[in-house]
Amino acid sequence: MNVLKKAIGVVLLVFLVCLTCLGAGSPSWADDALKSVQDRGTLVVGFCAAYPPFESRNELTGEFEGFDVDLARALAEKLGVKVEFRDTEWPGLIAGVNKGDFDVLLSCMSKSETRGENVDMTDIYYLLSDVAVVRTGDERFKSTEDLKDKVVGVQMGSAAEQVADKLEGLKEIRRFNYNPEAFLDLQHKRIDALIVGYAYAVNQIKTTSGEFHVLGEVGDPSEIVMVLKKDSSLTEPLNAALKELRGSGKYDEILKKWLAVE
Numbered sequence: 001m002n003v004l005k006k007a008i009g010v011v012l013l014v015f016l017v018c019l020t021c022l023g024a025g026s027p028s029w030a031d032d033a034l035k036s037v038q039d040r041g042t043l044v045v046g047f048c049a050a051y052p053p054f055e056s057r058n059e060l061t062g063e064f065e066g067f068d069v070d071l072a073r074a075l076a077e078k079l080g081v082k083v084e085f086r087d088t089e090w091p092g093l094i095a096g097v098n099k100g101d102f103d104v105l106l107s108c109m110s111k112s113e114t115r116g117e118n119v120d121m122t123d124i125y126y127l128l129s130d131v132a133v134v135r136t137g138d139e140r141f142k143s144t145e146d147l148k149d150k151v152v153g154v155q156m157g158s159a160a161e162q163v164a165d166k167l168e169g170l171k172e173i174r175r176f177n178y179n180p181e182a183f184l185d186l187q188h189k190r191i192d193a194l195i196v197g198y199a200y201a202v203n204q205i206k207t208t209s210g211e212f213h214v215l216g217e218v219g220d221p222s223e224i225v226m227v228l229k230k231d232s233s234l235t236e237p238l239n240a241a242l243k244e245l246r247g248s249g250k251y252d253e254i255l256k257k258w259l260a261v262e
Helices: 002-023 028-040 067-079 090-099 159-166 179-187 198-207 235-248 250-259
Strands: 042-047 055-057 082-087 104-110 119-121 126-128 130-135 151-155 172-176 193-197 212-217 222-229
Touching: 028 042, 042 067, 042 090, 055 067, 067 082, 067 104, 067 235, 067 250, 090 104, 090 119, 090 222, 104 126, 130 159, 130 179, 130 198, 151 159, 151 179, 159 172, 159 193, 172 179, 179 193, 179 198, 179 212, 193 198, 198 212, 222 235, 235 250
Parallel strands: 042 082, 042 104, 151 172, 151 193
Antiparallel strands: 104 222, 119 222, 126 222, 130 193, 130 212
16 A cells, blocks of 8 residues: 555656646746847847848948848847847748757748748838849730740749749749849849749849839738747737837838838
């Protein structure tokens, strides 16, 4: 009987320990991200700084600038920490955040671009339309219907690539590492058109004195989110900070500065 009582006691003790752990909420490792940011005093943001007006380097100062840059600074301020930006090749961003190279990706990344990846996503912070861009004066194009039988460029791994893959009747989809390469090929008539995010297209048109023009929207708008490691304890604090920025008018201020189309 004594042996049985001892066995029952051990089982009950284990059960109570399990209940205590469950009652404490998420396991301790889930809190590492938030604690690390607080202890470090810095939010490390990963992005690919080749996508103005969202993120790029100022040619004169060499400093990072853009919508995502200002938004990251405002979010970090809400968290009570500083921000550090790490410029990384686009294909390595998700692997980097999963390895712990960054706390969060803030790089105009859409939900569809994270499909199949084991990551966390914040609430949507921007809706981005993809558009077809052609050379100004190219009389072959009156509407997006005229993309049929044409060679269309896209950036690999982007939401625009997924849009292009769904279009029927294209002669060819030519895939580029980065959008500037696609615009260069469009300029030199090596492709007929390209599909790219609207804000980027407008920025490119402004900097090339109207050499290109937007033919029209293609596909559904992309839902742009911040991306974090799976089960990151930073996800909800970032959502709360984003909500505060929207409510205070700071988000609209940043939006107007970088993404308003005149």
